[in-house]
Amino acid sequence: xxxxxxxxxxxxxxxxxxxxxxxxxxxxxxxxxxxxxxxxxxxxxxxxxxxxxxxxxxxxxxxxxxxxxxxxxxxxxxxxxxxxxxxxxxxxxxxxxxxxxxxxxxxxxxxxxxxxxxxxxxxxxxxxxxxxxxxxxxxxxxxxxxxxxxxxxxxxxxxxxxxxxxxxxxxxxxxxxxxxxxxxxxxxxxxxxxxxxxxxxxxxxxxxxxxxxxxxxxxxxxxxxxxxxxxxxxxxxxxxxxxxxxxxxxxxxxxxxxxxxxxxxxxxxxxxxxxxxxxxxxxxxxxxxxxxxxxxxxxxxxxxxxxxxxxxxxxxxxxxxxxxxxxxxxxxxxxxxxxxxxxxxxxxxxxxxxxxxxxxxxxxxxxxxxxxxxxxxxxxxxxxxxxxxxxxxxxxxxxxxxxxxxxxxxxxxxxxxxxxxxxxxxxxxxxxxxxxxxxxxxxxxxxxxxxxxxx
Amino acid sequence: xxxxxxxxxxxxxxxxxxxxxxxxxxxxxxxxxxxxxxxxxxxxxxxxxxxxxxxxxxxxxxxxxxxxxxxxxxxxxxxxxxxxxxxxxxxxxxxxxxxxxxxxxxxxxxxxxxxxxxxxxxxxx
Numbered sequence: 001x002x003x004x005x006x007x008x009x010x011x012x013x014x015x016x017x018x019x020x021x022x023x024x025x026x027x028x029x030x031x032x033x034x035x036x037x038x039x040x041x042x043x044x045x046x047x048x049x050x051x052x053x054x055x056x057x058x059x060x061x062x063x064x065x066x067x068x069x070x071x072x073x074x075x076x077x078x079x080x081x082x083x084x085x086x087x088x089x090x091x092x093x094x095x096x097x098x099x100x101x102x103x104x105x106x107x108x109x110x111x112x113x114x115x116x117x118x119x120x121x122x123x124x125x126x127x128x129x130x131x132x133x134x135x136x137x138x139x140x141x142x143x144x145x146x147x148x149x150x151x152x153x154x155x156x157x158x159x160x161x162x163x164x165x166x167x168x169x170x171x172x173x174x175x176x177x178x179x180x181x182x183x184x185x186x187x188x189x190x191x192x193x194x195x196x197x198x199x200x201x202x203x204x205x206x207x208x209x210x211x212x213x214x215x216x217x218x219x220x221x222x223x224x225x226x227x228x229x230x231x232x233x234x235x236x237x238x239x240x241x242x243x244x245x246x247x248x249x250x251x252x253x254x255x256x257x258x259x260x261x262x263x264x265x266x267x268x269x270x271x272x273x274x275x276x277x278x279x280x281x282x283x284x285x286x287x288x289x290x291x292x293x294x295x296x297x298x299x300x301x302x303x304x305x306x307x308x309x310x311x312x313x314x315x316x317x318x319x320x321x322x323x324x325x326x327x328x329x330x331x332x333x334x335x336x337x338x339x340x341x342x343x344x345x346x347x348x349x350x351x352x353x354x355x356x357x358x359x360x361x362x363x364x365x366x367x368x369x370x371x372x373x374x375x376x377x378x379x380x381x382x383x384x385x386x387x388x389x390x391x392x393x394x395x396x397x398x399x400x401x402x403x404x405x406x407x408x409x410x411x412x413x414x415x416x417x418x419x420x421x422x423x424x425x426x427x428x429x430x431x432x433x434x435x436x437x438x439x440x441x442x443x444x445x446x447x448x449x450x451x452x453x454x455x
Numbered sequence: 456x457x458x459x460x461x462x463x464x465x466x467x468x469x470x471x472x473x474x475x476x477x478x479x480x481x482x483x484x485x486x487x488x489x490x491x492x493x494x495x496x497x498x499x500x501x502x503x504x505x506x507x508x509x510x511x512x513x514x515x516x517x518x519x520x521x522x523x524x525x526x527x528x529x530x531x532x533x534x535x536x537x538x539x540x541x542x543x544x545x546x547x548x549x550x551x552x553x554x555x556x557x558x559x560x561x562x563x564x565x566x567x568x569x570x571x572x573x574x575x576x577x578x579x580x
């Protein structure tokens with residue numbers, strides 16, 4: 001263990017995916033485990049190498065038990081822009097911090113990782129030999145060493161322009177790997193019950209992490225669909241509730257979303273999804289309910305609300321109301337009784353969602369949701385706000401050339417004024433016709449293609 | 456539908472407000488499914504429970520051994536917590552109804568799932 005009472009520097013090796021989402025994930029998790037995020041590096045941007053200061057190794061390990069954005073974490077012993085700088089930096093690292101891992105009773109191995117370059121075995125051995133000056137007294141064990149040390153060489157991000165020498169070299173003691181294997185084990189491809197808009201597994205875990213979900217929390221998804229977001233929270237030990245306006249989806253009835261499958265089978269419902277991963281004990285209930293007219297009693301009992309509201313493109317945005325509208329593709333189940341559906345304007349939906357979150361979240365609880373945007377018109381002012389909810393992060397994922405969605409994370413920091421009476425806080429109105437704008441680009445492009453093919 | 460859920464639900468029929476709680480529970484089919492006991496979670500739920508509503512619902516389901524209220528030191532009392540765990544999480548209404556005490560409006564429970572959707576008239580503003 002690292003010496004208590006001192007702040008230690010760690011090197012996080014990040015996965016190069018969902019770049020904007022990584023920093024809020026790490027920050028949220030560190031705050032969940034009591035660490036303060038200290039920015040040692042200025043900006044993290046696109047780099048996969050992040051240097052952080054973390055109060056203890058326990059916090060670092062807890063972080064790695066949750067993150068899907070970070071591949072590994074190392075206790076940083078030295079770094080530099082050249083081998084000489086690295087060795088000098090290592091010589092400055094306090095020996096008393098090294099000794100517990102190098103003493104004669106222990107076993108170890110040294111690994112060389114290079115990023116954006118391949119080294120020969122010979123070149124790797126040379127680098128390991130150059131570290132002989134370190135006071136290693138233990139025995140080398142390549143199969144099951146007690147301690148693993150890594151040299152990480154950064155050759156930049158451009159595979160078409162690989163430098164002769166690395167930009168940065170790091171040396172550290174490997175501590176733990178992150179949870180990236182969850183992405184494969186929870187893959188939507190293998191899931192029993194899916195829908196047209198089931199969330200990618202990696203993103204669902206990122207959302208649960210942005211939401212600071214913890215063991216014994218109650219997490220709610222008001223647009224639950226097939227329950228994908230609940231799975232991630234349940235995996236982290238939270239008990240889960242979901243509601244959806246679509247009777248068939250909640251019950252697991254109707255047409256299947258899988259190619260080659262006509263109708264959903266008996267094992268296809270939200271509960272079955274949790275059961276598939278051994279998480280059924282975290283299933284509380286799902287209800288058929290209109291998110292704009294919730295049936296929850298007055299009070300604060302949700303620790304997190306994590307959701308992907310419909311954008312009106314692949315799934316329709318609906319709510320019950322007094323206008324009649326014919327819905328295409330709803331299964332002819334007689335009990336389904338979706339009374340009527342009114343076009344649910346997106347701005348109304350977010351207004352309702354933020355209000356609902358302000359009323360039912362516990363203090364400190366988080367709301368995590370996707371906000372669809374039309375890129376040419378987007379400004380930060382359009383992100384809905386609420387006096388009781390503090391904006392924590394806003395991360396973009398591109399959907400097409402002119403549309404994107406943003407993962408918004410908010411935290412409830414006060415109980416007063418929790419019911420807004422007007423929508424003065426909603427400059428999001430401009431996106432009400434998101435559906436039209438989404439398709440407008442496609443129409444323009446098709447027209448252009450037709451024109452050029454005629455020429 | 457579990458009894459913990461029933462304890463969190465209220466009628467949202469227009470004009471009813473807080474008088475819509477608790478919903479009157481009737482069941483034609485109930486099942487008991489074992490759920491792994493987690494004392495920490497149950498202890499967390501105790502302060503959120505509206506006891507009168509819980510007792511009323513448990514009574515309609517003819518459940519025995521339902522604690523009448525939180526006891527001193529419940530966080531460490533395994534017997535108490537196990538009883539509450541059973542009542543809140545292991546008893547499920549598969550078929551039944553939830554009725555708004557003020558308006559009389561009935562919400563059906565089918566295959567364990569309540570349907571809280573209202574009609575046109577009930578949502579008209």
